Amino acid sequence: MTSDTTATAAAAAPAAVRRHRVVIRFAGDSGDGMQLTGDRFTAQAAQFGNDLSTLPDFPAEIRAPAGTLPGVSSFQVHFADHDIVTPGDRPDVLVAMNPAALRANVGDLPRGGTVIVNTDEFTSRNLAKAGYAADPLEDGSLSAHQVHKVAMTTLTRGALAGTGLGKKDAERAKNMFALGLLSWMYHRPAEGTERFLRAKFARSPQVAEANVLAFRAGHAYGETTEAFAVTYEVAPAHPAPGEYRQITGNTALAHGIVAAGWTTGLPVFLGTYPITPASDILHELAGHKAMGVITFQAEDEIAGVGAALGASFSGALGVTTTSGPGICLMSESIGLGVSLELPLLVVDVQRGGPSTGLPTKTEQADLLQAMFGRNGESPVPVIAPRSPGDCFHAVLEAAAVAVRYRTPVMVLSDGALANGSEPWLIPDANSLEPVDPDLATGPNAPDGSGEFWPYLRDERTLARPWAVPGTPGLEHRIGGLEKQDGKGGISYDPDNHDRMVRLRRAKIDGIPVPELEVDDPPLADTDSTVGSGSGPGADRADLLVLGWGSTYGPITAAARRVRGLGHRVATAHLRYLNPLPAGLGDVLARYRTVLLPEMNLGQLALLLRAHHLVDVISYTKVSGLPFRAEELQDVFLDHLDRGPRADGMSFRRSR
């Protein structure tokens, strides 16, 4: 349940209770419109000024059999009066539109949680489909929860009786009834939703009106029935001043790709093939033709990345977007990009694997593929965003690296970031850091021959010149065969190959990466002796928790909890997985215990152990769902309790 509650003098009846944060999960059949419902509730919370974070969860099947467990779709929204970083562990409120939705989700509810069910769907047939032997609304199995039984379908139908809409169509609006009820319970503003519904269904005013009526009916139901004894208020959060919007990771990625065209001054070309959960980036970008963005839906991922590379050769910013299986198909072309030394943005929205795996679920198990999934020595920079809004900034950074260093760059997002959303401080579109593509304009041969040497590197960056077709005098040929250092002709010379392999590696290793920031706040209460590890006077914690990508949210939330319990814990987050920040080894050596939670079986841990000879402790989970703050809190506490390890101490303590 919510962490702190304080009753306030309620102005309206029933009593309004103030909550600092609330987690609501809307769950129903995939045809019930739960994603839209959750999205709208989120928009209301955003408009109201709450901080928020969301987690949609839907089936991989387009239309799984109605009423069954595989067909359940849900949307969780966490909103608060303060800064939050995760979609929340356990819902305080579960809205279950049918028995399957109840069965699939009720286990996540804490004791005392609120359940709102649509009783109309609790027929014996639907109960059987969900695998209930007895009706859970009658058999006492929900006695640990506050259960509100609402005949949402009937009430919606009744509210729409005068609209002339058929029974089936009328019933479809029941999700808006649920939204109306929840909006009433949490004192959410309604105008935005009504405006949204009228715009969304503009082509069918009758349907728009029906949805608005259903929404109002839900609201009115809360107001007039005696069933709900309390309502809740969650005050606005007070983030940094500025203009905000709600944004999903995929939208932020798409906007970042458009903006990379602005910062580099290059036309943007996306070559891609549809794949869950990356397709929405294509959908978004396909709508930005006025920005000059070209989207090419290829015959497969190989053609998608190939066309992107071709576009880069001709002076555009070539981009491809995919998920893990697509990266498998692209490996050879990305390797070609490494050899050609051309800019290329490769976005991998990771999902559960191997093979087709879990298309709609999240995982971080493509890290080693991104790092090493090509033949030969073919290093590429790897950058991972940490939150939905950060996808914008990460992809912009990746584009800058790709253009400056003439290299493919991997951006590792994941399913949780892609579909999750958060309020986003809207950047000033016109003061983003510019990147000079520094296209070659004339011959460069150091011997004064007037020739163009395509592999004569910039001494500082080791990047080669980028000469675009149409530039007279710079005609040249590049390709996958090894090239002679400097001049760029085909070369099978052993020493030259050795040098070129090392040069390509040195180029990537030399990309400047910001220092690793460690968050290691001293204990607030210096008298406290609670907990293990460095006492109040110590200059650092015993435990450093390291994360990358989307684990940022749960790790940060868990660290806050642990600190709230009076323990000291340090956290740090890796944005660049290749190259790693220069000072990382020193940081790792400074802490008694380094814990690394990952949604894979320890891929970054493997790399860090190899790079830094540090006994990084891996905590892994591959359930297709993000870590929960509560779960990580226990893991952190566990490692604090363990105290100093007998082995390796002297090594780690040595500075």
Next chain:
Amino acid sequence: MSVDPVMPALGGLGLVPTRDGRQSVRDYTADQEVRWCPGCGDYAVLAAVRQFLPTLGLRRENIVFVSGIGCSSRFPYYLNTYGMHSIHGRAPAIATGIAVTRPDLSVWVVTGDGDALSIGGNHLIHALRRNVNLKILLFNNRIYGLTKGQYSPTSEVGKITKSTPAGSLDLPFNPVSLALGAEAGFVGRALDSDRAQLTEVLGAAAAHRGSALVEIYQDCPVFNDGSFDVLRRPEEREERLIPVRHGEPIRFGTPADDGLGRWAVVRDGFTLKVVAAAATDPERVVVHDATDHTLAFALSRLSDQELNHTVTGVLRGFRRETYDDAVRAQLDRAGRTTGPEARQALLTGHDSWTVRPNTD
């Protein structure tokens, strides 16, 4: 050549900048040493292309050659234009990215029977279907040369090679039929050694706006020696090669009394057949119409794996809107709104809110 009643006649090179003054073979010769086996048919094609390119009068820097993997895919290294030697089978995809982003470039793909029809079959058919403004030169030597002599997807059934010591089992592709099935707007065929016809077909391909596939029969003397000899030996050539030209009756072979070939192609139900011209009503002789898809396909079916009758020249040349032109037209229709306000509006979206400094 290409006939199109609707579209304005923007040629294949219509948007590529030209240059005054004579250009020479030497202008197009790169300094990389040519490294094909002695006697390889690729030399003849390279010589023909080096001689042909100067005649286009284009700015050399606006010409791009992209290749995949295989003997013929070394081609770009030997031409002093922009070039990319890419990976196996993917050249049409890479070239698509080039053509779509750069209407001012003349984009050529050099590929082989293995590169285009085995590993790259998917990209080839989709490039043709989309009608990207690319010229694809498919060097068909009916063998794998670079990997040293395995059978290819155009090798005749029963081909004895290192990988098929008991004879190959699978039916070969007819590249022209395949291209026509993939909706190619332009399909031509020529023999590496026939400089005049090869140049004529290359010229028509370059002038065609859209995807053009030119199949070039090419000899690999090392691994498939003499595979096209029946089309080269003077006495046999006349009886087997059926050169076609738009608007001309299809007659071939040694000349008959009227000066045209002694053989004629006539319709036979839904297909075509070869008959003696002397015994045929001249009205029945098919007049080649390069805009007729069905006729082009029927012509392609006159060729079988034994090369008894092989149609050369431009089998199809029909213009429809190219993919890359259509992409650019969509961008133009969307209007260019890339100014500062449009940028900010994009990032801001429709549902933003303002957080004021906290005065609590």
